[in-house]
Amino acid sequence: MFKRILNYCVVLAMVIGIGMNGCSKSKPVSTKQPTPVTPKETIKVGAVLSITGPASFLGAPESKTLEMFADKINQSGGVLGHKIELIIKDTGGKPENAVSMTKQLIDENKVLAILGPSTSGETMAIKTICQEGKTILLSCAAAEDIVNPVASFVFKTPQKDSDAARWIFKTMKDKGITKVGVISSNDGFGMAGAKQLAALAPDSGITIAISEVYDKQATDLTDILTKLKGKDIQAVINWSIVPAQSLVAKNMKQVGLEVPLFQSHGFGNIKYVQAGGEAANGTIFPAGRLLVADVLPNNHPQKKLLLEYKNEYEEKYKEDVSTFGGHAYDALLILVEGIKKAKNTEPEAVRSAIETLQGVVGTAGIFNLSAQDHNGLTLDAFEMLTVKDGKFAIYGK
Secondary structure, three states, rough: HHHHHHHHHHHHHHHHHHHHHHOOOOOOOOOOOOOOOOOOOOOOEEEEEOOOOHHHHHEEEEEEEEHHHHHHHHOOOOEEOOOOEEEEEOOOOOOOHHHHHHHHHHHHHHHHHHOEOOHHHHHHHHHHHHHHHOEEEOOOOOOOOOOOOOOOOOOOOOOHHHHHHHHHHOOOHOOOEEEEEEEEEEEEHHHHHHHHHHHHHHOOOOOEEEEEEEOOOOOOOOHHHHHHHOOOOOEEEEEEEOHHHHHHHHHHHOOOOOOOEEHHHHHHOOOHHHHHHHOOOEEEEEEEEHHHHHHHHOOOOHHHHHHHHHHHHHHHHHHOOHHHHHHHHHHHHOOOOOOHOOOOOOEEEEEEEOOOOOOOOOOOOOEEOOOOOOOOHHHHHOOOEEEEOOOOEEEEO
16 A cells, blocks of 8 residues: 555646655656847947048048948957947047037947047147046147146047157258248147247257148148248248148249158048159158058068958058058057956046056057046157158158
8 A cells, every 4th residue: 555655646746846865745847948148338439530531541541440340349359348338429620510410429328438539639629628528639730839737537539749849940050950840720730730849949950940830621721831932941941731731842842942741640541642642752751651551561560450450441441551440449448448447437437547557669650648648659669761753661761
């Protein structure tokens, strides 16, 4: 009898699916579903760029670069497991657009950082907004006033205006040039550059015989260059980023001003050369090494990164790389390195981490940032270049 009862218990346990320990009561089978894995929130990053308009030679390659670089980062797993959500705005090169778009990115999109703007004037218009909103700004514009004086949330990636001016004056000295004429555009970059040239010329043994300003939308510079010709100068320095800089060499030939032409580091897009045509040959200017990456020594610390970026960009977009796209690459690179070092995405922590970044190899040079230096580049970030047969080449080689 006992055996029959035991067998009955075993069968009953199997039928109702409960555990068997003699005939004792067992817990019911759980029907709870596994908890789904919640993906990490994205890191929202804004970009305010001059994709269209007169400064499109800057903003268009910057926008393309950011999209390409962000995709590459996301495909490799993101940053600390977070994907980057890029929100790009086109200012058309207008400071008032940059202001409204920046406010929207901060107030509505709640971005961690803003990359750009493309131009110095736009950057100066939003610098205080970002600082007060405690939003990291990594400008792609060059004017030294952007980071001088230092604002804790504001950084920039292009090389310093003052270092560009020093390279120009050094090269002039080597050529025996002592008397020059300066022309500059009436925008933020042009005015900042003219100020640096005027300040540094005396100690460099250079006399600026005449300094003239032209409208950033100018389509003819012959009148202003005729004034320079009358001063018996030995060279011309043009400081601008607008398309008008492509006119300088052409207009110099038209008025018979046959002296060397020096441009600022705002000349680093082959489209400016193409627009200038044959007259652009012989132009001398300081720039980062991206434009001549192919001829750098194999052991140069930047060569690997420069060639990777250059090849990826040119393969994807079927156009030549420019230093301006490189400035956007560096902006996103520095932000990513700051997040990694902070080990979180809290704005103050990332900002503080960026200030301590050392030895970051970028397209513009090797960045060594600090609380006192929110650019992190020195004189050695530049190479003096020239235009030879319609292409960029290292000056003197």
